[in-house]
Amino acid sequence: MNKRFTRGVVALVAAVSLLATACGSDEAAVGSGDCDSVDSVSLQLQWVTQAQFAGYFAAVDRGIYNDYCLDVTVLEGGVDIVPQQQLASGAVDFAISWVPKALVNVEQGEPLKIVAQVFQRSGTLQVSWADSGIGSDPANLAGKKVGTWGWGNEFELIAGLRKAGVTDPDNIDELIGQSFDMMALLSGEIDAAQAMTYNEYAQVLEAMNPATGELYKASDLSVIDWNDQGTAMLQDAIWANSDKLASDDNYRDITTRFVEASLQGWAHCRDNADDCVDIVLNNGSALGESHQAWQMNEINRLIWPSPGGVGMMDQDLWDQTISVSTDTGLLAGEPDGAWTNEFAEAANENMKKNGRSTTGSGWQPKQITLNEGGM
Numbered sequence: 001m002n003k004r005f006t007r008g009v010v011a012l013v014a015a016v017s018l019l020a021t022a023c024g025s026d027e028a029a030v031g032s033g034d035c036d037s038v039d040s041v042s043l044q045l046q047w048v049t050q051a052q053f054a055g056y057f058a059a060v061d062r063g064i065y066n067d068y069c070l071d072v073t074v075l076e077g078g079v080d081i082v083p084q085q086q087l088a089s090g091a092v093d094f095a096i097s098w099v100p101k102a103l104v105n106v107e108q109g110e111p112l113k114i115v116a117q118v119f120q121r122s123g124t125l126q127v128s129w130a131d132s133g134i135g136s137d138p139a140n141l142a143g144k145k146v147g148t149w150g151w152g153n154e155f156e157l158i159a160g161l162r163k164a165g166v167t168d169p170d171n172i173d174e175l176i177g178q179s180f181d182m183m184a185l186l187s188g189e190i191d192a193a194q195a196m197t198y199n200e201y202a203q204v205l206e207a208m209n210p211a212t213g214e215l216y217k218a219s220d221l222s223v224i225d226w227n228d229q230g231t232a233m234l235q236d237a238i239w240a241n242s243d244k245l246a247s248d249d250n251y252r253d254i255t256t257r258f259v260e261a262s263l264q265g266w267a268h269c270r271d272n273a274d275d276c277v278d279i280v281l282n283n284g285s286a287l288g289e290s291h292q293a294w295q296m297n298e299i300n301r302l303i304w305p306s307p308g309g310v311g312m313m314d315q316d317l318w319d320q321t322i323s324v325s326t327d328t329g330l331l332a333g334e335p336d337g338a339w340t341n342e343f344a345e346a347a348n349e350n351m352k353k354n355g356r357s358t359t360g361s362g363w364q365p366k367q368i369t370l371n372e373g374g375m
Helices: 051-061 084-089 099-107 155-163 169-174 199-204 240-245 249-271 273-282 289-303 316-329 342-353
Strands: 039-044 070-075 093-098 112-116 122-128 190-194 223-224 234-240
Touching: 039 084, 039 249, 051 070, 051 190, 051 199, 051 249, 051 273, 051 289, 070 155, 084 093, 084 099, 084 112, 084 234, 093 099, 093 249, 093 342, 099 112, 099 316, 112 223, 112 249, 112 342, 122 155, 122 199, 155 223, 155 289, 155 316, 190 199, 240 249, 249 273, 249 289, 273 289
Parallel strands: 039 070, 039 093
Antiparallel strands: 093 234, 112 234, 122 190, 122 223
């Protein structure tokens, strides 16, 4: 079977017809690769090729999906692509999206359900210079020029500001629109920039400090981590079509296999981070090698450890996400039936039977050296 990876930003993907499944046996469900036929599956990412999605690329490149009788096409995302809408429209079979963003669509009646909560913690930071006086306290953002990307990325920030008594979420126009990079912080246009631990934060550390002629150091920066402030929200999850889960046994079987194979891919990247960096680079990432090594390390931090098992939804983190979403006006209330642990639980049971750690309790991050420009 040929493995396929489709690169390039797409605004619409033709609906994929699922082949008749002849590998729904218990043997196929644990990844035997003993297939009478193969199901073609499409996965929509929420951003471009990078280590944020390494587990899915690894599952393709290392034949893990093959072992589960799946031929998976991975589709890049971009600014103009909304993964959950692609999924709800039937253009793709599965999608990766931040939880609060997709919950807006769920509240609007679109058929979406989380079948694996991959990230166990938030990677969003607000980054400032160490000498700015902002430090790690959101209250110190009062009166500062505070950047945000918008597009639903601002809700942790808004909730954190409100909790600190700085501003009301209705006053979002007080914030400054920021590009998906750190140029505004580096140039002094803003005092605090939105950043992901695995991407934009590293961009600053890859930049040259003109005062020293060396790269910036972590000691040059201060960060506000929303996990520490109690306003963090759940991020990357695997979403499936809830209507099809309820009515289509073939789709449920495919979902069972897809979730388990995907989580196997993430376990591979936990245990073989360097290999997964190479896989991402070989799949056409525009980011450099040291940047991707940093990103892989930070993505592993967001997944591991998974105390309840990889892909399992943590009720407390779910409740916090709903609380933040309702407090900021993103959601009117908690959508019913928006997630299930059924598929992740089955995957964890099979992974344990095959001697694979599902919690990553022994995983330790690496020390990554960044090069200028992330090369």
